[in-house]
Amino acid sequence: MHDMIVSLLDLPPLDPLMDDLSRQKIVIRRAYPFEASRVRSFVEENFGEGWADEIGVGFANKPCSVYVAVDKSQEEATIVGFAAYECTCRDFFGPEGVAESHRGRGIGKALLIACLRGLREMGYTYGIIGGVGPTEFYEKACGAAVIEGSSPGMYRDMLR
Numbered sequence: 001m002h003d004m005i006v007s008l009l010d011l012p013p014l015d016p017l018m019d020d021l022s023r024q025k026i027v028i029r030r031a032y033p034f035e036a037s038r039v040r041s042f043v044e045e046n047f048g049e050g051w052a053d054e055i056g057v058g059f060a061n062k063p064c065s066v067y068v069a070v071d072k073s074q075e076e077a078t079i080v081g082f083a084a085y086e087c088t089c090r091d092f093f094g095p096e097g098v099a100e101s102h103r104g105r106g107i108g109k110a111l112l113i114a115c116l117r118g119l120r121e122m123g124y125t126y127g128i129i130g131g132v133g134p135t136e137f138y139e140k141a142c143g144a145a146v147i148e149g150s151s152p153g154m155y156r157d158m159l160r
């Protein structure tokens with residue numbers, strides 16, 4: 001799994017993505033600290049303990065560097081996706097995940113762009129997307145490029 005680099009200067013606009021999701025009753029927003037347990041449970045159940053551990057750092061950041069996708073189409077709103085930045089390493093985007101039932105609706109792209117804008121607001125010009133699986137998604141969504149020689153990158157000493 002390679003890392004990717006993305007310019008934060010010319011990111012795609014977020015508003016059209018948010019408008020489209022709003023019509024689907026999906027809201028993308030920064031997570032609140034009092035939701036940390038619920039978000040962590042969603043991440044752990046759907047994507048594993050490692051990613052749940054990573055986002056813990058994002059909840060400690062001020063402002064919180066974890067975004068959630070919330071489906072408000074039912075009586076009780078539910079978390080259907082998440083993304084984080086500045087968790088495992090400075091200037092890193094990730095992890096990110098969308099529930100299988102909600103994939104293909106633009107949620108992942110909106111979460112990505114929201115987080116990349118968060119990195120830009122912190123003053124970064126370029127962002128790193130760490131340990132990427134689906135490179136095509138990031139190439140298309142934000143123009144990211146694979147960093148040659150970056151695998152396994154910062155994850156080389158990861159406990160298994």
